Amino acid sequence: MPPVIDPKKCVHCGTCAQICCMDVYGPAKPQTVPQVRYPEECWHCRACVMDCPAGAIELTYPLPMMILCKDAPARGEGGDRP
Amino acid sequence: MDWKQVPETVLRTDVLIIGGGAAGMWAAKRLKENDPGLDVLMVDKGPESWGGLMRLAGGDFAAVLPGESVDDWVKDVVYYWDGLCEQDVMEDIFSQSYDRLLDYKNLGCEFLEDENGNLRGVPQRGLDHCRLYPAKLKGTGGQNMAEAMVKEMVRLGVRRMSRTLVTDLVKDGDRVIGAVGFHSITGEYYIFQARAVIVACGNASWKPGYNSNTSTGEWVDMCFQAGVELRNFETLTVMNAPKLFFWEGQAIYLALGGRFVNALGEPFMDKYSPVLGANTDNNYITRAMAIEIRNGRGPIYLDLSQIKPEDMVFVKPQTGNQMMNYEKLLAEGIDFFHDKNIEFIPQVQLTLGGAATAPDGGTGVEGLYVCGRSRSLDYVYMGGFGLSSTAITGYITGNAVADYLRTASAGREVSVGEAAGLKEKLYSPMGDAGLTPKQVLIKVQNLMSHYDVCLLKSAESLTAALGELDRLRTEELPRMYAADPHYLLKYKEVEGIFLLTELYLRASLLRQESRGSHYRLDYPKRNDKDFLGWIVQRQGADGSVVQRVKPVPLARYKHPVDRFYSDNFTF
Ligand SMILES: Cc1cc2nc3c(=O)[nH]c(=O)nc-3n(C[C@H](O)[C@H](O)[C@H](O)COP(=O)(O)OP(=O)(O)OC[C@H]3O[C@@H](n4cnc5c(N)ncnc54)[C@H](O)[C@@H]3O)c2cc1C
Numbered sequence: 001m002p003p004v005i006d007p008k009k010c011v012h013c014g015t016c017a018q019i020c021c022m023d024v025y026g027p028a029k030p031q032t033v034p035q036v037r038y039p040e041e042c043w044h045c046r047a048c049v050m051d052c053p054a055g056a057i058e059l060t061y062p063l064p065m066m067i068l069c070k071d072a073p074a075r076g077e078g079g080d081r082p
Numbered sequence: 083m084d085w086k087q088v089p090e091t092v093l094r095t096d097v098l099i100i101g102g103g104a105a106g107m108w109a110a111k112r113l114k115e116n117d118p119g120l121d122v123l124m125v126d127k128g129p130e131s132w133g134g135l136m137r138l139a140g141g142d143f144a145a146v147l148p149g150e151s152v153d154d155w156v157k158d159v160v161y162y163w164d165g166l167c168e169q170d171v172m173e174d175i176f177s178q179s180y181d182r183l184l185d186y187k188n189l190g191c192e193f194l195e196d197e198n199g200n201l202r203g204v205p206q207r208g209l210d211h212c213r214l215y216p217a218k219l220k221g222t223g224g225q226n227m228a229e230a231m232v233k234e235m236v237r238l239g240v241r242r243m244s245r246t247l248v249t250d251l252v253k254d255g256d257r258v259i260g261a262v263g264f265h266s267i268t269g270e271y272y273i274f275q276a277r278a279v280i281v282a283c284g285n286a287s288w289k290p291g292y293n294s295n296t297s298t299g300e301w302v303d304m305c306f307q308a309g310v311e312l313r314n315f316e317t318l319t320v321m322n323a324p325k326l327f328f329w330e331g332q333a334i335y336l337a338l339g340g341r342f343v344n345a346l347g348e349p350f351m352d353k354y355s356p357v358l359g360a361n362t363d364n365n366y367i368t369r370a371m372a373i374e375i376r377n378g379r380g381p382i383y384l385d386l387s388q389i390k391p392e393d394m395v396f397v398k399p400q401t402g403n404q405m406m407n408y409e410k411l412l413a414e415g416i417d418f419f420h421d422k423n424i425e426f427i428p429q430v431q432l433t434l435g436g437a438a439t440a441p442d443g444g445t446g447v448e449g450l451y452v453c454g455r456s457r458s459l460d461y462v463y464m465g466g467f468g469l470s471s472t473a474i475t476g477y478i479t480g481n482a483v484a485d486y487l488r489t490a491s492a493g494r495e496v497s498v499g500e501a502a503g504l505k506e507k508l509y510s511p512m513g514d515a516g517l518t519p520k521q522v523l524i525k526v527q528n529l530m531s532h533y534d535v536c537l538l539k540s541a542e543s544l545t546a547a548l549g550e551l552d553r554l555r556t557e558e559l560p561r562m563y564a565a566d567p568h569y570l571l572k573y574k575e576v577e578g579i580f581l582l583t584e585l586y587l588r589a590s591l592l593r594q595e596s597r598g599s600h601y602r603l604d605y606p607k608r609n610d611k612d613f614l615g616w617i618v619q620r621q622g623a624d625g626s627v628v629q630r631v632k633p634v635p636l637a638r639y640k641h642p643v644d645r646f647y648s649d650n651f652t653f
């Protein structure tokens with residue numbers, strides 16, 4: 001789940017937008033609560049949560065957030081062998 | 083907006099460093115320390131003052147301490163990498179490792195010590211000598227290092243640009259003269275004019291999640307197009323990952339008594355490696371996991387009950403990201419250290435493939451250097467080697483480029499025509515209809531994550547995967563579009579991942595044997611006669627991948643290649 005900013009707590013410092021390595025917030029405008037512009041790209045590094053001076057950002061967790069390995073359909077199957 | 087009309091800026095510098103992670107910063111530091119008069123411009127696609135993946139790292143650092151033998155470490159990795167080790171290069175690298183650890187200490191980074199002030203090391207993957215040294219506070223070691231290095235950049239006057247992706251290198255004959263790129267927020271186009279260029283873009287990966295989402299494939303494409311020789315693309319790091327959330331640090335647990343068990347409660351690695359058991363490299367464990375799951379003995383769980391209470395200091399996070407992760411999970415009712423039912427499965431992370439360079443990071447292209455994880459050294463990953471190898475190779479390459487610039491003449495200017503041609507190509511995907519980069523990426527990730535492509539390979543499965551990649555390349559890639567400059571960056575990443583995947587599949591097909599993390603079901607044995615060598619790949623005249631096996635120069639090396647880590651396993 002992408003980050004959610006509590007507008008009551010946010011002090012409009014822009015730190016989250018500055019620190020996010022995926023540019024999830026887009027550019028910050030002065031004196032506004034940053035917008036979550038590219039929510040699907042949050043990779044949950046939590047840099048913004050850690051750096052927010054007001055504790056205003058929440059990330060939901062746990063998350064099945066990546067493609068994980070799976071067996072191929074049928075191919076090479078059968079018996080107790082690799 | 084007419085993207086062909088975006089403003090363009092020419093930026094001139096002595097050295098352009100692409101990537102502001104650990105390696106880029108070490109190279110910049112050495113350049114400035116050698117010659118404060120040099121103008122150094124470091125460009126990163128991420129945020130300013132981030133410091134790359136080091137900011138997220140735990141802080142484990144591999145180093146040969148005074149009194150230990152560098153030769154012993156080299157022999158360990160010759161064995162661990164199944165012979166594919168540049169012995170002279172690794173000797174040089176290891177012999178500088180303690181100096182870089184001390185440099186970090188002098189910059190204020192603290193390592194875990196016992197009551198007498200001795201560093202506390204953790205042995206690696208059942209090796210006799212190689213050890214890693216954890217940071218004092220597990221969780222923020224890497225962050226402290228990143229912050230210390232960023233301060234160095236400011237102190238030394240390194241110019242830095244953020245949110246800017248470099249997309250192409252520009253050459254004059256066999257010499258690099260600059261590069262081009264764009265700002266991922268404003269879309270502004272940049273032409274970099276440089277006397278030397280250092281690629282320090284990190285590993286190449288399939289954007290698996292938290293731990294390598296920025297290190298992707300566009301730099302591989304950029305180097306490939308520029309004629310740089312690449313190697314080791316058949317290698318992968320396939321980690322054991324919890325199915326439902328991210329967790330890191332498993333390597334240390336295994337060294338301290340942690341183990342994976344199957345659904346029957348069996349510590350199955352004892353079966354696959356009676357010698358090493360659970361304490362081995364992740365790639366062998368995930369291979370065994372896949373076989374266990376295939377044969378109906380999944381799911382797989384992590385069992386930490388055998389770790390001694392006094393060793394828990396190495397295991398439990400204390401601060402930073404790792405602590406936050408742990409607390410979040412607790413709040414969700416998951417206690418990582420006590421729950422018995424946390425399911426683990428294999429996950430493809432990255433390839434250890436990268437540039438094949440000279441010892442100083444030089445490529446065959448004059449003025450073009452590669453350092454850090456973009457330079458391929460290790461054939462199987464070893465904990466703590468990320469942070470130490472980036473500091474060491476960054477340091478070496480920074481020195482080498484400073485030397486090169488003492489005598490190098492100025493290259494010619496990037497011509498208006500060259501810059502305009504690249505610009506037109508760059509912005510051509512801008513649009514508002516088609517497939518998003520993420521939609522296409524997921525298909526490539528899917529292709530890679532089948533057991534028979536990433537773990538249990540065969541000619542049949544690899545050929546089928548190449549066919550699927552070709553289909554995606556002809557049917558889906560042309561439909562991929564970028565809605566704004568932010569997505570153009572993602573577009574370039576995914577485009578690079580196509581090349582990365584092709585390099586992986588082709589190198590895997592060529593290596594008709596099993597070695598290190600590369601395992602072929604149809605060639606399960608090692609074949610030293612034909613394959614004791616690196617698979618090197620480069621762009622051919624028609625743009626296609628040309629590859630060959632470059633033999634290990636045994637006659638020139640100090641240590642015989644007669645012990646192999648993979649011999650410890652039954653597969
Ligand atoms: C969660 C985590 C924990 C880790 N823990 C440890 C540990 O304890 N010990 C250890 O040794 N290693 C650890 N590592 C690995 C280690 O952090 C990395 O190997 C190392 O930091 C890589 O440094 P680098 O400079 O080579 O690459 P990176 O840090 O990936 O830096 C490359 C930079 O280049 C930028 N870039 C890439 N392409 C372009 C382009 N085309 N244009 C502009 N910019 C570009 C990226 O944005 C990035 O900032 C960990 C990694 C992670 C993610």
Ligand code: SF4
Binds near residue numbers: 059
């Ligand atoms: S968690 Fe990381 S990726 Fe997600 S919004 Fe925050 S800084 Fe960006």
Ligand code: SF4
Binds near residue numbers: 012055056
């Ligand atoms: S860092 Fe926190 S306080 Fe600052 S703008 Fe972001 S949410 Fe608001």
